[in-house]
Amino acid sequence: MSSYFSKTKLFVVFCGISIIAFLTVVIVPFIYGIYLTFTNWDGIHKKYEFIGFSNYIGLLKDQVFKNSFLLTLKYVFFTVIFTNLIAFLLAYLLTSGIKGQSIFRVIFFTPNLIGGIILGFIWQFIFHNALPYLGRHLGISLISESWLATPEKAFWALVLVTVWQYSGYMMMIYIAGLVSIPQDLIEAAIIDGANKFKVLTKIIMPLMAPSFTVCLFLSLQRSFMVYDLNLALTKGGPFKSTELVSMHVYNEAFLSQNYGIGQAKAFVLFITVAIITLIQVYLSKKAEVEL
Amino acid sequence: MKGNLRVRSIFDVLKFLIILIFSSFYILPFAIVVINSFKKTGEVVLNPLALPKEFKISNYFEAAERMNYFRSFFNTFVITVASIAIIVIFSSMTAYIFARKKWSINKIFFSIMAASMIIPFQSVMIPLVKIYGSLNMLNNMWSLIYMYLGFGTAFAVFLYHGFIKSIPLELEEAALVDGATTFQAFWKIVFPLLKPVTTTLIILDALWIWNDFLLPSLILISAEKRTLQLSTFYFYGTFTSNYGLAMAALVLTVFPIIVVSLFMQKYIIAGIVRGAIR
Numbered sequence: 001m002s003s004y005f006s007k008t009k010l011f012v013v014f015c016g017i018s019i020i021a022f023l024t025v026v027i028v029p030f031i032y033g034i035y036l037t038f039t040n041w042d043g044i045h046k047k048y049e050f051i052g053f054s055n056y057i058g059l060l061k062d063q064v065f066k067n068s069f070l071l072t073l074k075y076v077f078f079t080v081i082f083t084n085l086i087a088f089l090l091a092y093l094l095t096s097g098i099k100g101q102s103i104f105r106v107i108f109f110t111p112n113l114i115g116g117i118i119l120g121f122i123w124q125f126i127f128h129n130a131l132p133y134l135g136r137h138l139g140i141s142l143i144s145e146s147w148l149a150t151p152e153k154a155f156w157a158l159v160l161v162t163v164w165q166y167s168g169y170m171m172m173i174y175i176a177g178l179v180s181i182p183q184d185l186i187e188a189a190i191i192d193g194a195n196k197f198k199v200l201t202k203i204i205m206p207l208m209a210p211s212f213t214v215c216l217f218l219s220l221q222r223s224f225m226v227y228d229l230n231l232a233l234t235k236g237g238p239f240k241s242t243e244l245v246s247m248h249v250y251n252e253a254f255l256s257q258n259y260g261i262g263q264a265k266a267f268v269l270f271i272t273v274a275i276i277t278l279i280q281v282y283l284s285k286k287a288e289v290e291l
Numbered sequence: 292m293k294g295n296l297r298v299r300s301i302f303d304v305l306k307f308l309i310i311l312i313f314s315s316f317y318i319l320p321f322a323i324v325v326i327n328s329f330k331k332t333g334e335v336v337l338n339p340l341a342l343p344k345e346f347k348i349s350n351y352f353e354a355a356e357r358m359n360y361f362r363s364f365f366n367t368f369v370i371t372v373a374s375i376a377i378i379v380i381f382s383s384m385t386a387y388i389f390a391r392k393k394w395s396i397n398k399i400f401f402s403i404m405a406a407s408m409i410i411p412f413q414s415v416m417i418p419l420v421k422i423y424g425s426l427n428m429l430n431n432m433w434s435l436i437y438m439y440l441g442f443g444t445a446f447a448v449f450l451y452h453g454f455i456k457s458i459p460l461e462l463e464e465a466a467l468v469d470g471a472t473t474f475q476a477f478w479k480i481v482f483p484l485l486k487p488v489t490t491t492l493i494i495l496d497a498l499w500i501w502n503d504f505l506l507p508s509l510i511l512i513s514a515e516k517r518t519l520q521l522s523t524f525y526f527y528g529t530f531t532s533n534y535g536l537a538m539a540a541l542v543l544t545v546f547p548i549i550v551v552s553l554f555m556q557k558y559i560i561a562g563i564v565r566g567a568i569r
Contacts, residue, residue: 024441025419025437032421033414129339270411
């Protein structure tokens, strides 16, 4: 009995506060949130009703939500691919003995020290003012009007800035992976007559599989959840054309006061992120074993 | 052999050029902001790429005053430091018990925490605001700090847990035999050994909390409680057309981070890499 008491005491002293904080901040709101998706709470009235699956059925007819959701998938697809391509390229170049490579690493990493709001404003100025000025004076029609003024270009501006921001982060992880590859393995392959391309695809890439797993996971998760950058760079505009799902959920709940519907949308986001990241991790781990 | 060397050096020049072009893409946006932060608005509109004719340093004083810079800086500092301190203290203790005691309750909570890491913030923010709003706990810096503890715990426990498993038991057992309590053994013997994880955690959490926008924007309502990200956001929204001033505000927010990170460079890179191993 006394050992049971001392065990409990130990658990409460060591784990009590963090578990309470974890439960009350993450788990309780998460479960309560699932309940909210079945209600028509508007955020103001104390009373609200249980309305079953109506919110979810409503989502199927909500064209704005569907657009935002599809746009997010498109955005995630392009940012994840470009971020990882560029990050790997930079990491590869910056581990090949270029002069001043440690300075370049720091430069590419810098955007990750700064919040998305600030980065968004910086690029807003670049797209609105600096590039159009350059475009008009050099006669480059592609940039002579602000990219943020037309839906299609605003989308690519968002992709571009996201890739710009995260490439340096993923680059650091790829560099760590590249540096840890045993040099004698590469030398042995070269002695056996492998060219640089063969070394890259047959030796370096397979050994880098764990880094790819991590970077894909991180970039997937981050781009699904992006909000700050979206808000500061395009504010979802022009005409809601760049409103990613995070911002859509925020606006639905906190601006339109449809908390129940907003939460149902947030829950759909959760399910999507969970399924996609789990599939990605499963496939990557499988690839790691096979290689 | 000679021809081969020439091919190699052409390749090296090419690589260097690619890197140079990429890096200008990273430096120029910041440089353009700095240049324009010293200009009058008219000058910015006329040519956003030219150097300022005269340095209008008053932009900085005005921006600092209007965005309540020092107050927000102080708020951000307190929130970041306090949140990280409690995350480190309580998560390391929790992870220690999770790693050392094979109780079933530990396994249950550890798996819940590991699984919770895929929950996006957006899918808990609405109920979070509702619950803490009904408890009258919004617009309070300490509620925000408590929430950072809640959101930061799972990852921190996970990170510590992996490291503690690799520490041999002998040291703490010796201390326990000598009559130390588990609490003393943890703080005197184990915690100092966790230093590499603690630095990693401090770096990652500092980047997260200092730059966070969405959570504080939901919790902190009154202007004097705003963090730097919030006050920059509201200031920029109001003064978008006053370019010189807006650019000065951005520089004011970015500059301290750059300076601190230059000193911490080594730790930041190590932190990112170590934190990425999940």
